[in-house]
Structure formats: structure tokens, C-alpha cells
Amino acid sequence: xxxxxxxxxxxxxxxxxxxxxxxxxxxxxxxxxxxxxxxxxxxxxxxxxxxxxxxxxxxxxxxxxxxxxxxxxxxxxxxxxxxxxxxxxxxxxxxxxxxxxxxxxxxxxxxxxxxxxxxxxxxxxxxxxxxxxxxxxxxxxxxxxxxxxxxxxxxxxxxxxxxxxxxxxxxxxxxxxxxxxxxxxxxxxxxxxxxxxxxxxxxxxxxxxxxxxxxxxxxxxxxxxxxxxxxxxxxxxxxxxxxxxxxxxxxxxxxxxxxxxxxxxxxxxxxxxxxxxxxxxxxxxxxxxxxxxxxxxxxxxxxxxxxxxxxxxxxxxxxxxxxxxxxxxxxxxxxxxxxxxxxxxxxxxxxxxxxxxxxxxxxxxxxxxxxxxxxxxxxxxxxxxxxxxxxxxxxxxxxxxxxxxxxxxxxxxxxxxxxxxxxxxxxxxxxxxxxxxxxxxxxxxxxxxxxxxxxxxxxxxxxxxxxxxxxxxxxxxxxxxxxxxxxxxxxxxxxxxxxxxxxxxxxxxxxxxxxxxxxxxxxxxxxxxxxxxxxxxxxxxxxxxxxxxxxxxxxxxxxxxxxxxxxxxxxxxxxxxxxxxxxxxxxxxxxxxxxxxxxxxxxxxxxxxxxxxxxxxxxxx
Amino acid sequence: xxxxxxxxxxxxxxxxxxxxxxxxxxxxxxxxxxxxxxxxxxxxxxxxxxxxxxxxxxxxxxxxxxxxxxxxxxxxxxxxxxxxxxxxxxxxxxxxxxxxxxxxxxxxxxxxxxxxxxxxxxxxxxxxxxxxxxxxxxxxxxxxxxxxxxxxxxxxxxxxxxxxxxxxxxxxxxxxxxxxxxxxxxxxxxxxxxxxxxxxxxxxx
Numbered sequence: 001x002x003x004x005x006x007x008x009x010x011x012x013x014x015x016x017x018x019x020x021x022x023x024x025x026x027x028x029x030x031x032x033x034x035x036x037x038x039x040x041x042x043x044x045x046x047x048x049x050x051x052x053x054x055x056x057x058x059x060x061x062x063x064x065x066x067x068x069x070x071x072x073x074x075x076x077x078x079x080x081x082x083x084x085x086x087x088x089x090x091x092x093x094x095x096x097x098x099x100x101x102x103x104x105x106x107x108x109x110x111x112x113x114x115x116x117x118x119x120x121x122x123x124x125x126x127x128x129x130x131x132x133x134x135x136x137x138x139x140x141x142x143x144x145x146x147x148x149x150x151x152x153x154x155x156x157x158x159x160x161x162x163x164x165x166x167x168x169x170x171x172x173x174x175x176x177x178x179x180x181x182x183x184x185x186x187x188x189x190x191x192x193x194x195x196x197x198x199x200x201x202x203x204x205x206x207x208x209x210x211x212x213x214x215x216x217x218x219x220x221x222x223x224x225x226x227x228x229x230x231x232x233x234x235x236x237x238x239x240x241x242x243x244x245x246x247x248x249x250x251x252x253x254x255x256x257x258x259x260x261x262x263x264x265x266x267x268x269x270x271x272x273x274x275x276x277x278x279x280x281x282x283x284x285x286x287x288x289x290x291x292x293x294x295x296x297x298x299x300x301x302x303x304x305x306x307x308x309x310x311x312x313x314x315x316x317x318x319x320x321x322x323x324x325x326x327x328x329x330x331x332x333x334x335x336x337x338x339x340x341x342x343x344x345x346x347x348x349x350x351x352x353x354x355x356x357x358x359x360x361x362x363x364x365x366x367x368x369x370x371x372x373x374x375x376x377x378x379x380x381x382x383x384x385x386x387x388x389x390x391x392x393x394x395x396x397x398x399x400x401x402x403x404x405x406x407x408x409x410x411x412x413x414x415x416x417x418x419x420x421x422x423x424x425x426x427x428x429x430x431x432x433x434x435x436x437x438x439x440x441x442x443x444x445x446x447x448x449x450x451x452x453x454x455x456x457x458x459x460x461x462x463x464x465x466x467x468x469x470x471x472x473x474x475x476x477x478x479x480x481x482x483x484x485x486x487x488x489x490x491x492x493x494x495x496x497x498x499x500x501x502x503x504x505x506x507x508x509x510x511x512x513x514x515x516x517x518x519x520x521x522x523x524x525x526x527x528x529x530x531x532x533x534x535x536x537x538x539x540x541x542x543x544x545x546x547x548x549x550x551x552x553x554x555x556x557x558x559x560x561x562x563x564x565x566x567x568x569x570x571x572x573x574x575x576x577x578x579x580x581x582x583x584x585x586x587x588x589x590x591x592x593x594x595x596x597x598x599x600x601x602x603x604x605x606x607x608x609x610x611x612x613x614x615x616x617x618x619x620x621x
Numbered sequence: 622x623x624x625x626x627x628x629x630x631x632x633x634x635x636x637x638x639x640x641x642x643x644x645x646x647x648x649x650x651x652x653x654x655x656x657x658x659x660x661x662x663x664x665x666x667x668x669x670x671x672x673x674x675x676x677x678x679x680x681x682x683x684x685x686x687x688x689x690x691x692x693x694x695x696x697x698x699x700x701x702x703x704x705x706x707x708x709x710x711x712x713x714x715x716x717x718x719x720x721x722x723x724x725x726x727x728x729x730x731x732x733x734x735x736x737x738x739x740x741x742x743x744x745x746x747x748x749x750x751x752x753x754x755x756x757x758x759x760x761x762x763x764x765x766x767x768x769x770x771x772x773x774x775x776x777x778x779x780x781x782x783x784x785x786x787x788x789x790x791x792x793x794x795x796x797x798x799x800x801x802x803x804x805x806x807x808x809x810x811x812x813x814x815x816x817x818x819x820x821x822x823x824x825x826x
Contacts (some may be wrong), residue, residue: 014646014653014661118664137784142660142687175662175687176649247686254685321690340692342747343710344704347735349636349727351672388732556732561671564731589767 004402006051009183010021017172018148020179021110024045024150025080027055028106029187033057034065036432037461038084039119040173041112045082046464049399049473053184058464058473061398061432062087066109070163073107074199076190078154085126086397090433092129095163097201099133100209102216102266105189106154112168114291116317119460121378121397123315125292130165130268134217137165137268138229139245143177149265156217156266160216160498168266169290171247171317221269229265232272240327241282243275243295243306248288248318255320256327270295272302279304284330286311290318333426353383353563356538356594358455358528361502362424364558364596365509371419372516373408375448377401377434379426380459380530386434386558402437406446420449420516427454427468431481435490442491442521449515449525451500454483455530463533487523502526505599530590538592542610544585548605551581555597555606562590563597628681629783630689633774634708636725637671640771640772644698645676647775648782651792652680655784660687671727673706693768698778700757700770701725709745714788719777719819721770723758753777755818761811769811776815786816 006026006079007013015023022044025033027030027294033056035045048056060064062083072079083091087110095109114120138153140146146168153164159406197205220491224230234239236260244252244262252261259305262278263269279285279299287296287308296308311326312318321338328335354358363384366374369401376382376392377400378405396403405423425434430452441448456470457463465471469482484497498511508526515522551571567583586597588609631648633640642663642711649661658679664673664674677689679801694712709718730737738744742754757777761769775793779786788814797805 014649014659044732055813171687175660176646177660177687178653179660250685317688319688319690320686321692335774338690338692339714341709341712341714341716341750344706344744344748346707346738347727347730349671349673349704351728352728354671357711387729529658559728561731564726565733568733 006184007181007511009181012178012180012285014176015045015143015147015179016174016176017140017143017168018043018174019047020143020147021082021150021166021168023174023179023181024147024499025108026051027182027184028151028154029078029185030054030080030154031077031105031187031189032147033082034059034061034068036062036065037088037163037458037464038062038087038112039461040114040170041082041084041087041110041168042461042464043173044110044436045473048080051354053186057240058466060467062091063094066091067100069107070094070098071272072189073103073105075105075192075221078187079105079107080110084120085111085113086120086122088126088129089124090398095129095133098163099135100201100206101198102209102211102212103157103163104161104581105187105192106157107163108150108153108157108166108266109163110150110166110168112170112173113291115169115171118170121395124289125290125294126165126167127268130167131294133267135163135165136160136266137167138265139167139267140172141245141247141249141263141266142172143175145265145351146172147179147181149229154514160220162216167246169246175247176600178429184286190542194551211333219253220266221271221561224269224271225273227266229266230271231263232278233261235260237596238282240284240286240330241284242276242288242580243278243299244288245295246290248290251318251320251323252288256321264295267295270298272299272304273385276302276304279306285405286327286330288312288318288323291315303348306547307395315502316366331568350386351383352386352561353380353559354531355560355590356531356596358502358530359384359453360559361505361508361596362453362526363391364378364600365505365512365555366391366422368509369512373416373419375401375405375408375421375423377423377425377429379429380455381424381426384424389555397433399425399433399437402434402450403440405448405450406437406441406444409448410444421447422449422451422512422516424451424453426459427452427456427483428458428464428466431467435486438487438492438521438523439490446521447519448521449512450487450521451512452483452523452525454525457530457533458536459530463530483525484523492521492523492550496520496522497525499525499527502528503596505596512556533584538594540593541588541596541605542586542592542593542598543595543609545605545607547581548603548615549583550603550605551583552602553580553582553584554600554602555584558584558597558600560597562587628679628684629696630694631678631698632689632694632711633675633676633678633698633700634704636704636727637674637783639700639725640676640768641674641676641700644700644775645678646792647792647796648778648789649678649680649782650796651782651789652678653790654792657681658684663688666710673704673707674772678762696775696778696781697757700774703738706738708746709748709750712750713748715751717781718745718753719750719774720745720779721757721774722754723756723770743773753819755822757815757818760814760818764779764811764814767805772808772811773818774805776817777811777819778823779812779816782817
């Protein structure tokens with residue numbers, strides 16, 4: 001990675017929220033930063049890797065990243081970790097105890113909620129964790145605020161000696177705006193102070209600390225009332241006033257520039273007195289928040305009448321075009337909608353696997369097999385649930401494929417007696433949360449075949465490194481885990497672990513058929529790099545010899561986006577059965593020569609573009 | 622603030638890998654260089670896997686929300702023909718569409734689940750919009766690299782912005798000058814090809 005030197009102080013940069021957070025983390029003198037990649041939070045650590053004077057790592061999961069940060073904080077160092085919303089669920093076990101111990105060096109947890117679910121398995125509101133853990137939550141509204149609030153978060157964390165949650169959303173992380181940056185301050189860690197009554201959370205030590213947690217919460221609530229993070233924007237139109245946080249603040253300000261608006265930058269604990277005062281001045285108070293009616297519920301519980309999710313959508317993002325009609329309905333009218341061009345019907349363009357993706361062979365093979373129940377997991381390979389493979393039956397959360405497969409095996413009744421349970425998991429996902437599930441499978445004698453798809457990358461988030469790739473966040477050589485040995489250590493018999501090339505379809509098919517017949521845990525590791533990472537070596541492309549193509553469509557079932565159907569015909573067999581024929585061509589400029597489509601092609605119509613058929617090669621160009 | 626203020630809303634659309642986000646970034650840099658406030662946001666969660674990419678750019682005196690409200694886009698720049706058609710509802714009446722007629726046919730169409738629109742340009746024109754359509758992919762290919770398509774499209778936009786075309790051209794060239802100086806010349810050509818293509822298309826129409 002070519003590390004650009006940090007821009008000088010007072011530069012006005014055009015930064016995304018993620019870049020702005022990273023810049024601020026560096027400026028505060030933070031010493032340790034850790035994360036597991038997850039959209040939309042990934043770029044924070046990728047960006048931090050470029051900054052000097054700071055240790056930054058990919059951790060194997062979010063709980064570990066938070067533990068790393070806590071360890072650094074105990075040494076008196078400023079520490080940071082980043083994760084996506086579902087990651088905080090994973091980290092929550094550590095979080096719920098470190099709220100009791102408190103922290104020393106400022107510890108900031110950036111949590112990015114995927115509001116609108118662009119690439120997540122659920123939409124959840126991380127602000128609940130602030131309430132649950134009695135911790136402050138800061139909510140920036142754009143990149144400049146993300147920068148400023150990251151700095152404020154470190155200060156707040158040290159003032160109250162507790163972790164601070166910086167709640168981001170997609171429209172912070174991935175929105176670019178102008179950010180004026182400052183200078184880095186060097187902070188020397190104060191050092192570790194032995195204090196078992198504080199750091200050793202056995203019941204006898206933890207109990208006396210609980211009241212301290214509530215004292216801290218009261219102090220934070222008092223601070224929220226007067227904090228600059230919660231400014232009131234006064235307005236001339238008192239028919240409606242707003243309370244808003246995060247990007248919702250910008251949308252309200254845009255849609256209702258004349259309305260009074262209390263911005264919640266420090267949104268947990270709430271500045272209830274300030275909000276009550278605003279409520280008393282306006283005809284209607286409307287809470288605008290993404291995602292859950294959390295502030296709204298707390299206001300109602302405090303006896304402050306307000307509107308919120310009764311007029312606003314419960315799901316997805318809030319934008320000016322959503323707010324205007326909702327508030328107009330409050331006054332019994334309809335907001336004048338801007339005249340716009342009518343929407344047109346266009347085919348969907350769902351995400352697909354890449355040309356030559358090594359997962360294509362795996363899902364093609366699975367789709368050709370009968371009587372499988374396939375337990376899936378999170379990552380690129382979740383796309384195997386789609387066309388043309390339809391070869392995934394479940395997908396819940398990181399690593400869940402393992403435990404669920406065991407449950408499927410143990411829970412099966414007579415109806416599924418002849419079915420084989422297969423679990424599919426990626427390399428990084430396996431290291432993140434899959435290992436424990438595999439141990440459970442071996443320990444409890446599950447009859448499950450595990451396909452461990454090692455493409456040597458966290459593919460879905462852009463090919464980040466992990467202990468399976470042998471490189472660290474900085475791209476430098478690191479200890480590489482041996483998956484076969486790891487699986488053996490977790491209890492899979494050595495002869496039940498196979499490493500296969502997913503581009504060799506017959507080998508893969510044979511391995512799957514044999515291993516699913518064996519009534520004990522088995523692991524098939526498919527070993528080919530992701531085509532988007534730099535170790536991937538494309539070879540000579542293929543093309544289709546038209547005269548030989550019989551239109552069988554077997555190559556189409558592989559699902560490679562480089563294969564195009566040029567012509568369809570319906571053939572009536574002598575038996576009277578109608579067969580759909582698909583004649584194809586290969587987009588030679590896209591083809592990388594993986595050879596997957598060649599293997600199911602019975603008439604041998606797919607050949608190397610060069611030098612076998614130079615004339616056809618030219619014609620296809 | 623509504624469409625009545627001077628915020629300019631530009632929606633750039635296409636598919637993953639076409640350079641939509643980079644082009645919008647350069648456009649934003651040009652606006653910023655003139656002292657405008659600007660915000661840029663994408664919907665691109667799955668873009669690396671061939672999905673839809675849209676990039677919103679808003680610039681003006683002060684920009685609050687980063688998202689363009691449907692019906693308030695002033696300019697739609699389509700890097701792919703069907704993608705331009707997909708996003709027309711974001712436009713205000715009387716808005717301008719600049720589009721590449723080059724097609725990227727997705728697997729769902731290749732395997733016969735859906736049809737690709739027969740003539741996206743005609744369909745958009747039928748909605749009463751000012752459309753400038755040309756084959757940016759072919760122009761990029763002529764210059765030797767399909768990846769020049771985004772510079773061709775930037776050239777196409779150059780005379781449709783509330784600031785001089787030269788400001789955008791300088792932003793394009795400055796970017797390459799600092800990162801890949803050997804590509805400055807070919808990008809200058811790509812920019813001018815796109816600019817001329819739209820001018821000629823406008824004359825012919």
C-alpha cells in the first residue's frame with residue numbers, strides 16, 4: 001500500500017465520514033485501533049493503516065477488536081475500534097462488562113448502522129446499546145461532524161472514564177463533504193495501574209462498581225443538557241418543532257428551514273429538560289430518528305407529547321422527500337410533491353458473482369446434486385442462493401452455518417432421513433465465528449460436510465486480509481493459518497479433510513459425493529484466490545465454436561457473467577417433450593480462462609480463443 | 622432548502638466498475654475548486670458484484686442533505702443505457718439526460734429471466750426530456766481502453782454545468798497529473814471526444 005502522508009493541519013479536505021473519523025482518531029494521539037471489516041465501516045481501518053504513529057489491525061472478529069482496544073485503554077493509551085451494527089452484537093459480551101470497569105485511556109467505539117440495508121442481513125439501531133450499557137452515544141450528521149465528534153468522543157470518554165459509542169450510518173460513512181482538519185497531538189499512555197477491584201470482574205468486585213455506573217450516567221445526563229453537542233436551532237415558524245439526530249438532522253434542516261430544531265449530537269443520555277422546553281414552545285413536536293422510535297419512546301415515558309413513527313416510516317432512511325409529506329399530514333394536508341418524471345420499468349440488476357469466481361464451481365456442483373440441505377453463511381458466497389444455482393437454503397449471521405448445520409442434522413425427522421447436510425462458509429467467516437461451531441459439530445458427532453471456501457480474502461468487503469491470507473492490514477507478511485491443520489485440531493479426522501481446486505469440477509463433485517456419504521464430520525477446503533485480489537492470474541480466454549454448440553445450456557448453469565445467450569430455440573424431442581436450447585457466446589474481453597464452463601460442455605464447443613481458432617477469435621472481437 | 626435555491630443536483634448512474642464514483646468525485650472536486658460547498662453520496666453496497674451504482678452530487682452555497690430528492694435532479698448522467706432509463710424518475714421536468722448508449726447486459730437478462738429495453742434512448746426521449754446520447758464505450762475503446770469511458774462521460778457533461786468546461790477539464794487532468802502522469806494525454810483526448818460527441822449529437826438532433 002502506498003501510504004500517502006497525512007495532509008497538513010488546516011487543510012480543507014473532501015472526505016468521506018469514514019476518512020474523517022480516521023483522521024480525527026489519528027489527530028487525537030490514539031495508539032491502538034482495531035476492527036473486523038464490515039460495510040459500511042470498513043474504510044475507517046483501511047484509512048488508519050496509512051497513518052503513522054499508530055498501531056492498526058484487522059482482528060478476527062469485533063469482540064476481539066474491542067478487547068484489544070480495552071487492553072490498550074487499560075495501559076492509559078487512547079484506543080479505538082470500529083465495526084458495523086451486527087458487529088456490536090458480537091462485541092456486546094465484552095462491552096457489557098467494560099461498562100462496569102470503565103476505561104482509562106479514551107476508548108471510542110465507532111458503530112456503523114446500515115440504515116436502508118444496502119448490504120446487511122438486518123437493519124438494527126445501535127443506539128440501543130448505549131441505553132443497554134449505560135454509555136454515551138454521539139451521532140454526527142455529516143463528515144465534518146464525524147471528524148469533530150470523534151475528537152469530542154475521546155474527550156468525553158476520558159472525562160467520564162467510560163467507552164463512548166460513535167454511532168455512524170451509511171449516510172455518514174459513505175458521504176463525502178468538506179472537512180477542515182487539525183493537528184495531531186501526541187498523548188503518552190499514563191501506564192497501567194494494578195487495581196484488581198476494578199479490573200477483575202468477579203461478583204465481589206463488580207457489585208460495588210454498579211452504583212458508579214449509574215452515577216456516571218447521571219453526570220452524563222447533566223452534561224447533555226448544556227453540551228455544545230446538542231445545539232438548538234431556533235426558528236420563526238412555531239407550528240412544528242423537531243428533535244433530530246444523525247443525517248436525519250440535515251434532512252429536517254433542508255425540508256423545514258424555518259422550524260425550531262434541537263439537534264442531538266450527544267443523544268444518550270437525553271437532555272430531557274432542554275427537549276421539554278422546546279416542546280412547550282411549539283404546536284407539535286416531531287422526533288426524526290433512524291431507525292427505531294427510541295428517543296420518541298423516552299420522551300413519551302417522560303411525559304413529553306410528541307410525534308415520530310406514528311407519521312414517519314419505521315424502516316429505511318429518512319430523507320427530505322419522506323419528511324415533507326409526513327409533517328403535512330400532521331396538519332391534515334398533503335405536501336406539494338415536486339413534479340417529476342415518471343419511473344420506468346427496467347430489469348433488476350442484482351449483484352452476481354464475478355467472472356471466474358472460484359465459488360462458481362462450488363455452487364454449480366451443489367446445484368447438480370440432489371437431496372442436500374445447504375446451510376449458508378455471510379459473504380460473497382451467499383450469492384449462491386440466487387440464479388442460476390439456487391444452492392443455499394439458509395443465511396443468518398457470521399459463522400451460524402456451522403451450528404445450524406448441526407441442528408439440522410440432529411433435528412431431522414423421517415422426512416429428511418435421506419438428506420445430506422452441507423454447510424458452506426468462507427475463510428474469514430470461519431475464523432471470525434465458524435471455528436467454535438465446527439468444534440461443536442465434531443464434539444457432538446454431527447453428520448455434516450463442511451465446504452470451507454478459502455478464497456484468501458474477505459471478499460465481500462473488498463478483499464481485506466485475515467489470518468488465512470498470510471498478510472496483515474498493512475499488506476505485510478504475517479502468520480498464515482493452515483486451515484487443514486486447524487480443522488484437524490478442532491476434531492475433524494485427518495482423512496476427512498480434503499483440499500480441492502474448485503476449478504476442477506469432477507474432483508469437487510467426487511469429493512462432495514464421497515464426503516456426504518460418510519456419516520461423520522468432514523471438511524472440503526476449496527483453495528483458489530478471489531479474482532479481485534492481486535494474486536489472481538488470468539490465463540488465455542475461451543470462445544464458443546458456433547458450429548459445435550448444441551444449445552444444451554450446461555455452461556449457462558455455471559453462472560459466469562461472461563457467458564451470454566445469443567439465441568434461444570425450442571426443440572421438440574421425438575418423445576414430444578419440448579426442450580429449451582440456449583446458444584451462447586463468451587465475452588472474450590471479460591473471460592479470464594478459468595475453464596469452468598469448458599468442463600460441463602459435452603460437445604467440446606468451448607475452446608481457447610488463441611491459438612486454436614485465430615479467425616474466430618478475431619471475429620468475436 | 623428546495624429546488625428554488627441554487628443547489629445543483631447531479632445524478633450519475635451506471636454499474637460497478639464503470640468509474641461512476643470516480644467521475645463524480647472529479648466533478649465534486651471541480652465544484653469545490655470554485656468555492657462551492659458540495660456533498661457526494663453513493664448507493665453502491667454490492668457494486669463490486671456487478672450491481673447498480675448511483676452517485677449523488679449536490680453543490681451550491683451550502684449543502685445540507687446529501688441525497689437528491691426524487692424530482693429535483695437537474696442532470697442525469699448515465700454510463701449505461703438501461704441504467705439511465707432506471708433513474709429518470711429522479712429528474713425534474715425539463716432536466717437534461719446525458720447518456721452512453723453502450724450496454725452492459727447482466728446475467729439475469731443473459732439467462733432469459735428479463736428483457737433488456739429495446740431502445741432506452743427513445744423511451745427517455747418520449748418522456749419529454751432533453752437527451753444527448755452517444756456511444757461513449759466505443760469512443761473509449763477507440764482510444765484503446767474501455768476504462769477511459771468515465772473521462773469521455775465527464776467531457777460530455779462539461780458544457781452542461783453551471784461553471785466553465787475548462788474547470789472540469791483541469792480537475793480531470795490534475796487528478797491524472799498527480800497519480801498517473803503517463804495517462805494525462807489520453808485522458809485529455811477522451812475528455813474532448815466526449816465533449817465533441819455531445820456537441821455533434823446536439824447539432825444532428
